[in-house]
Amino acid sequence: MIKELNDDNFLIYAANNYYSPRAIDAEEFYEELNRFKYIKRLVNRYTRGGDLCERLILNHVTILLNVFGNEPAILMLMFKLGPDNLIVIKPFLEYLRAIKAGDLDGIVADPIVVAKLEEI
Numbered sequence: 001m002i003k004e005l006n007d008d009n010f011l012i013y014a015a016n017n018y019y020s021p022r023a024i025d026a027e028e029f030y031e032e033l034n035r036f037k038y039i040k041r042l043v044n045r046y047t048r049g050g051d052l053c054e055r056l057i058l059n060h061v062t063i064l065l066n067v068f069g070n071e072p073a074i075l076m077l078m079f080k081l082g083p084d085n086l087i088v089i090k091p092f093l094e095y096l097r098a099i100k101a102g103d104l105d106g107i108v109a110d111p112i113v114v115a116k117l118e119e120i
Contacts (some may be wrong), residue, residue: 005079017072032067035060036080043085046113054092054116061092070098091117 002013011033018029039060046052064073074093081089089112093099109110 006099010076010079013072014068014076017068019069032063035064036076039064039089040081040085042059043081043088047085052113052116054113054120057089057092058120059095061098062096064075065096065098074098088113094111094119102117 001049002009002016005013014033015029018032022028022032023111039057042053042057042060061073061077067073068076070072077089077093078086086107087110090099090104090107093104094101094109095117
């Protein structure tokens, strides 16, 4: 049982929690893992003053939640995005009901992201 994610055990943790009935080979697994990079890139672009691609982030997060399960996907997102980007990703997790309003209490949600998601 993995208690804390790090670079050494991330891949093993991801593989142990991966479920995709349509997956044929390892290439699809690695394509799903690339979604963490895509999300991080989109969040970084937004935090540096760029546009928020809320629908694209929602799509990527939804797929991660579906193929890894809520708890593992959230843990992996927290690890891959780092603590600074969690203010942006928290509203997406709440919007998708992957976490409850009281979860991740120490993290204040970005008000612009919350407003964008309320418009959907």
